[in-house]
Amino acid sequence: MATLDLDWEEVREQLRAWREDNTRHSEEVVDMWEYCLRHYKHKLGDERWMVEEQVVIAGLDCNRLDAAEPCLMSLNEQFAGSLRVRKLKAMRLEAMEKFEEAMDVYDSIIRQDETNSTARKRKVAC
Incomplete structure (x- = not known):
């Protein structure tokens, strides 16, 4: 899947589907976050927090602390x-x-x- 060709709503739907299926797809989650969704997180409403948690776990799975850390900090600020x-x-x-x-x-x-x-x-x- 070419992440750059997807719009933020398609990416949100894909991440939601993976959460509902309880599947990780960690590398794809990190890529979709970095190349698309992080720029639109303000449009996610309350779903933002589930997405950021998904990105933290995916980032840790892939040893991508650079992707996980900002989301973890954001979650910590919201839900200290x-x-x-x-x-x-x-x-x-x-x-x-x-x-x-x-x-x-x-x-x-x-x-x-x-x-x-x-x-x-x-x-x-x-």
Whole structure:
């Protein structure tokens, strides 16, 4: 798919479809964000936050911290202290091979919410 040939609405729809299908397509997500959608994020409304979370995860998958960091900062500003953002920060630490620090964050999430299966799964992965 030639990302540069797509308009921002087509890119938004593609990212939405991948979220709904629960598929990652990490390299494509990062490319679509960088070459198109980041310039139109103000038009996404509340969907912006789901897209930025998708980009963070994709960027971490591809070791593209340059793409993940700005979105993570934006999410942190909007949702400071949320468990979801803390999980993303821990995932960033994993990508940076700071496993002990990541484990500390996951432990703090679990202490706050014992039912948080995502943090427990990330600990196992770590």
